[in-house]
Amino acid sequence: MSSDLIWLLTRDQSSFLVKRNGIQLTREPGNLLNLNSLKYSGLAQRKSIHIGAAESGKGVTVVTQKTSVPFHKVAKASHSTTISKGTRGGHKSIKNILHTYRPDLEKAALARLSRVSESQSKKPLVQKPKKLRGVRARKAATA
Secondary structure, three states, X not given: OOHHHHHHXXXXXXXXXXXXXXXXXXXXXXXXXXEOOOOOOOOOOOOOEEEEEXXXXXXXXXXXXXXXXXXXXXOOOEEEEEEOOOHHHHHHHHHHHHHHOOHHHHHHHHHHHHHHHHHHOOOOOOOOOOOOOOHHHHHHHHO
């Protein structure tokens, strides 16, 4: 089936579709920005890329779809790569993968990589003290 036909069938009735506050988002694998559009769709596009956290807890897993495998052979249709480099090395690896695969998704893939690697960093959460506004609030705090 063509990607246009798949998109016409799934754009309004997908099980991954989330409608909130007047916008349509999607939770499908392979959608880098979670936008419900043909360009970013992981289901309708023949070439899709999924970036997520690695199972080991460190690093990022990049899953690309093989174009030579038919749609009905889903188990053999994906190729997974784990990148355990730092932020700069990971960005370079993603750029190298996407250079020939899907160059139009480079910016979205780098943004997803940054979000996933940021979620894995173990920086302590330090809360700033609440700024007191007004004379009464400052007096109540000191009293």
